[in-house]
Amino acid sequence: MQQVSVWEKESFYAHKNVIIAGSGFVGLWSAYYLKKNHPKLSIAIVDRGIIPTGASTRNAGFACFGSVTELIADTLKSGEEQMLDIVEMRYKGLKRIRKIFKDKEIGYEDFGGYELVTGSQDFDLNILRSNIDYLNRKLKKIVKKEKSFYINDDKISEFGFAGIQHLIENKLEGQLHSGKLCQALLKLVVSMGVTVLNSIEIKNYERINGSIELHTNQHFNLSTDQLIICTNAFAKQLLPELDVEPARGQVLVTSEIPDLKWKGTFHYDEGYYYFRNLGNRVLLGGARNAAFEDEHTYELATSSHIQDTLENFLKEKILPATLFTIEHRWSGIMGVGKEKMPIVKKISDGVFCAVRMGGMGVALAPVIGEQIAELITT
Numbered sequence: 056m057q058q059v060s061v062w063e064k065e066s067f068y069a070h071k072n073v074i075i076a077g078s079g080f081v082g083l084w085s086a087y088y089l090k091k092n093h094p095k096l097s098i099a100i101v102d103r104g105i106i107p108t109g110a111s112t113r114n115a116g117f118a119c120f121g122s123v124t125e126l127i128a129d130t131l132k133s134g135e136e137q138m139l140d141i142v143e144m145r146y147k148g149l150k151r152i153r154k155i156f157k158d159k160e161i162g163y164e165d166f167g168g169y170e171l172v173t174g175s176q177d178f179d180l181n182i183l184r185s186n187i188d189y190l191n192r193k194l195k196k197i198v199k200k201e202k203s204f205y206i207n208d209d210k211i212s213e214f215g216f217a218g219i220q221h222l223i224e225n226k227l228e229g230q231l232h233s234g235k236l237c238q239a240l241l242k243l244v245v246s247m248g249v250t251v252l253n254s255i256e257i258k259n260y261e262r263i264n265g266s267i268e269l270h271t272n273q274h275f276n277l278s279t280d281q282l283i284i285c286t287n288a289f290a291k292q293l294l295p296e297l298d299v300e301p302a303r304g305q306v307l308v309t310s311e312i313p314d315l316k317w318k319g320t321f322h323y324d325e326g327y328y329y330f331r332n333l334g335n336r337v338l339l340g341g342a343r344n345a346a347f348e349d350e351h352t353y354e355l356a357t358s359s360h361i362q363d364t365l366e367n368f369l370k371e372k373i374l375p376a377t378l379f380t381i382e383h384r385w386s387g388i389m390g391v392g393k394e395k396m397p398i399v400k401k402i403s404d405g406v407f408c409a410v411r412m413g414g415m416g417v418a419l420a421p422v423i424g425e426q427i428a429e430l431i432t433t
C-alpha cells in the first residue's frame with residue numbers, strides 16, 4: 056500500500072480548520088466568503104472529480120432568477136413569501152457575480168431573457184397579463200424596476216420561431232460561461248490561500264477527540280475542525296436524512312448556425328425546457344418532465360428518449376427550416392427536493408451543509424456561500 060510522505064502530510068493533507076466537500080459553485084463561494092471574512096483560517100476544498108463534476112460545469116449557463124410560469128407555479132406550491140425570498144437570493148447572487156468578475160472573464164452577455172408560450176399550453180391572455188402584473192408589482196422592491204416582465208409578441212416572427220403564441224421578455228436576465236466562471240472562482244480562492252484537492256471522495260466522517268476525521272477513497276484520511284458539505288445532488292451519501300434527490304438534466308448543442316436570428320436565454324413550460332445562443336450555436340436542455348422516473352438518477356449519461364424529445368422541439372419550434380447537426384450532448388445532476396429552498400444548516404457539532412440548489416444554483420451560490428460561511432465558528 057502506498058504511504059503518505061511527511062511533506063504531503065504536513066502540507067496538502069495537513070489538518071485544516073475547515074474542509075469543504077464539493078468544489079461546485081456552492082463550495083467555491085463558501086470558501087471565498089470564509090477566507091474573505093477570516094483570512095487566517097486554513098481551508099481545503101475536496102472534490103471527488105478530476106474537476107468539479109456535478110452541475111456547476113454541466114449546466115446551461117443562464118444567469119436568471121425565474122420565468123413567469125415557473126414563479127407562478129412556485130407561488131401556488133410554496134407561497135408568495137418563499138418565492139420572493141428565493142428570487143431575491145438569485146437576483147443578489149447575479150449582481151455579486153458581476154461585481155467580483157469582469158463580464159469578459161466569465162463570458163457574461165447581457166442579451167436578456169424570454170419565455171415562450173405556445174398554443175398547446177392553453178393560456179388565457181388576460182390571466183397571463185394579470186400574472187405578469189402581479190409578479191412585476193411584487194418583484195419591484197427586489198429588482199428596483201417597474202417591469203421585470205412584459206409581453207413582446209412582435210419578436211416572435213423576427214426570431215423565426217414556429218408555433219409560439221406569446222413571448223415574454225425579461226431584460227434583467229443574462230447568460231454566462233459556466234466553465235469560465237468555475238475556473239475564475241477556483242483561481243480566486245487559490246489566490247486567497249485555499250487548498251484545492253481533486254480526485255478524493257469523502258466516503259464518510261466521524262468525530263474523534265475534538266476533530267473530524269474524513270475517510271476517503273484514497274490511501275489517506277483527512278482531518279478538520281469543521282466540515283461543510285456542499286455536494287448538492289449527492290448529499291445523501293454523507294447525510295442520508297436530508298430531502299435531496301438527484302434530477303438529471305440533459306443538454307445538447309448544435310453546429311454553428313450562420314444566420315441565427317436571435318440571441319438570449321429562453322424558458323418554456325415552467326422552466327422544464329431552456330435554450331440559449333452560444334455564439335452562433337444553440338444550446339438546448341431539459342425535457343425532464345418527459346421521463347421523470349428515468350431522470351431520477353445519479354448517472355451522468357444521456358438517453359435517446361430525452362435527446363429525441365429535445366431535438367424534435369428544436370426542429371419544430373426553435374429552428375424550423377434550418378439545417379443543423381448536433382455537436383455535443385451531455386448531462387448533469389441537479390439536487391432537488393419537496394421544497395425549492397436550499398438546505399443551509401448546521402448538522403451536528405462542527406458539521407454543516409449547503410445543498411439542494413435546484414435548477415438555478417449559478418445565481419443562488421454566492422448568497423448561499425455567504426450564508427454558510429456565517430454559520431462557521433472561528
Ligand SMILES: Cc1cc2nc3c(=O)[nH]c(=O)nc-3n(C[C@H](O)[C@H](O)[C@H](O)COP(=O)(O)OP(=O)(O)OC[C@H]3O[C@@H](n4cnc5c(N)ncnc54)[C@H](O)[C@@H]3O)c2cc1C
Nearest residue numbers: 077079081103108109110111114115117257304387416417
Ligand atoms: C443540465 C443542467 C442545467 C442547468 N442550468 C442552469 C442554469 O442555466 N442556470 C443556473 O443557475 N443553474 C443551472 N443549473 C443548476 C446549477 O448548475 C446547480 O444548481 C449548481 O451548479 C449547483 O452547484 P453546487 O455547488 O451546489 O453543486 P455541484 O456543482 O453539483 O457540485 C457538487 C460537487 O460535489 C462533488 N462531490 C459529490 N460527492 C462528493 C464526495 N462524497 N466527496 C467529494 N466530492 C463530492 C461533485 O464532484 C461536485 O463537483 C443546471 C443544472 C443542470 C444539471
